[in-house]
Amino acid sequence: MSMAAEERSLRAPWVLTAPALMLFVGVLLIPLAMTVMLSFHDWGQYKGIEPVFILKNWHEIATDPYYAEMFWRTFRIAILTTLLTALLGAPEAYILNRMSGRWKSFFLLVILGPLLISVVARTLGWALLFGGNNGLVNKLLMSLGLIGSPIPFMFTETGVVIALAHVMMPFMVLSVWAALQRLDPQIENAAMSLGAGPATIIRRIIMPQIMPGVLSGAIIVFSLSASAFATPAIIGGRRLKVAATLAYDEFLNTLNWPLGAAVATLLLVALVLIVVGSNALIERRYAEVFR
């Protein structure tokens, strides 16, 4: 390479990425930094935000059991949602993958399509289905004899987890689906020719290979569920607070921005640690097998 060409290829990437880089520094990194700073500011009912450096908000979050309970609830909902999507989504992806061409693409569209439909509309649907003690879901479960008395879904964690699992399900199906696509199409025949039955094939051959897909789907679902806003706000209502709805309240109702910023910062840090940590774990676990 000539000197001029070499210099050009050194400069070119920076020239091309400079606009986007400036955009991200200017209106993403700076606002995020401002939010972290905000969490250290003081706030009073009448004096508003005072730009000082104190640990008051962090101290409050650390000592007031209300926040511990709220964060525990947030993560409990996210974990249950993740489990539910994995337990139902992974088998469904497998079943889909075994269907023949036309049905496969049709049902894939039916299951993944909701991904692009407004979260508000989908959650509204669950609110209608749950709708108090004589909602459709309760009527159906009771007429099937599965339950004796109506289960409260609205304004409960059960309801939030169900609706959230529905919203997140496409991510899990898609992730497992992608893992299934990487399977050798002859792998089941190979196992069968060696004498393995259907249950053995699923347990010994399929499950270990789609596990990375399930896990990466779980990370996506977990992080989106833990920071979900619309579904907990509509199904959970005002009393069942999670991190996102609490921050919303602090900002737009109580107007205690510094405290809301602290809650948001904590949520961000916790999620980044969890996601980065589990990604690293998964990668190490499967490095040998799936490069």
Add this chain to the structure above:
Amino acid sequence: MSRNGPLALIFHTVFVIVMVAPILVVCLVAFTPEGYLSLPTNGFSLRWFRTIANYPEFIHAFWVSLGLGALSSLVALLFAVPAALAIARYRFRGRDVLAALFLSPLMIPHVVLGIAFLRFFTSAGLGGSFAALIVAHVIIVFPFALRLTLAAATGMDRTVEMAAVSLGAGGWTLFRRVTLPLILPGVISGWALAFIQSFDDLTMTVFLAAPGTETLPVRMFLYIQDNIDPLVTSVSACVIAITMAALILLDRFYGLDRVLAGKGDTGR
């Protein structure tokens, strides 16, 4: 020929019903002739669709959403296409860090972004403005625009460009006549996916929107917070119908599987 057993098919049927039920129930309730939430058991009626006309704030919010989605996706692409080309073709120091930065809005909870932008734009005196919404949406749709453009640029045959250079093309002509047409499918689907992402966002926008700049999801959310009545179901039904139409178009012209594969990677 399906290789699934009866148990698997029962599971599948229940699964699909549960996936479709909430969307279906919204669309059905929208057609109720009654004045309260109910399934249209006594015939279908369009009265709640007509009622939308009496609520100009919904119609206004729709136009805001449409304009915001179209514009922010376009602006995002203006930044994303050069960045994608740089990341796809050059191995330079800081490349991985840059790529991670550009995809980071996927990992940052939207509630945090909403708070950060609210703080930022309020300090800048732009609180509640349409311009602030555009900038904020550019950031959240950027990863989608970047990812699909990047895929197209990475998959592109570089020798075609070399051939063009050998024939005397260079600079802007090279980009406009050779590179851009080759990555165009990726760019267009990146735009479409970015648009859907922007059109659907509630969590971040709810912090930034003021009366007059409320988007449709925000308007619907605020309405549901007060009360749930058939009106919001008819609005939702319209949104669902529009999304479906866009999906069908996208599928016809580009292939939905590719778009969905791009969206499904959120968070990585």
Add this chain to the structure above:
Amino acid sequence: MAYLELDRVAKQFGTQTVVDDFSLSVGKGEFISFLGPSGCGKTTTLQMIAGFLDPTRGAIRLEGKDLTAIHPAKRGLGIVFQSYALFPHMTAAENVAFGLEMRGVPRNERAERVRAALAMVGLAGYEDRHPRRMSGGQQQRVALARALVIKPSVLLLDEPLSNLDAKLREEMQIELRQIQRTVGTTTILVTHDQNEAMSLSDRIVVMSQGKIEQIGTPQQTYEKPASAFVSQFLGKTNDFAGTIDRTVAPTQLVAGSWRAPAPAGLGGPVTVSVRPERIGFGDTGLGAKIITRIFQGNHWLFQCDSECGPAIVIRQNDGKAQPAEGDAVRLTWRAEDMSVRARADA
């Protein structure tokens, strides 16, 4: 005595017949190749033997027992897939052990047999490698060991060498043949590569469009192709249009100015097939002009324009002078080097 027998086997997908009227008797220990272009039904036939597909008609018998009634997991056949289909999450040893485990072979015996199988394919010391960390050739060997360790009644090979590069493929061919001779397993190989089929098999089944074109030893199919398809598919060949002339006695076979005593049982228009390496230059015979002459090291390749259309001639490089481009020559061959078929198009 037939060990594996396919009796008028047919497979239809919808209205499309993929394999039709396939009958074959395989002797114990025999190495058979199904040879044909892609889409000729060879893999479908293999999959019916394996049990992944059910035949629409006909019977498949192993030692006289109906194989189609047995579930694929219970047939006890060893299969090497084109993609190898190794289990990526298991080590080489675990892959090989899987079939033994399914058969309830005790752990100690299993370990011993796995070690022996890997040693047989030249992979001693690779027990703990994962397939993704192995080369294509090594993966291929693991697949072979995995199929052989269960002592299969029949070994089925589905284009096993097609993913390897040319040099490695040749090495593996030799090795495969040696291993098969040593263990004596009845083997069926599916391939589209005629060299592979010829160098490995005892007999070749040439297939085209779902039908058997010819069954024979490699020499038979090469030297006496039963149809135009076989002669074209198995290497280069020259097809000359000729006629049987009955106006003279004895009747003569005429192709241009080449003539020979006519073979019995044929009359009228015929096709004369001669391999390029069997044609020589002589004083009499088919008139031709040399268009191009290409030197290829151990032989010369001539492309000629003959009285009966284009012709290819291959001559060993024996150090003697060869005709030059533009020379007029006479092409000649011995009667036993040609095969004569009635011409269908006339």
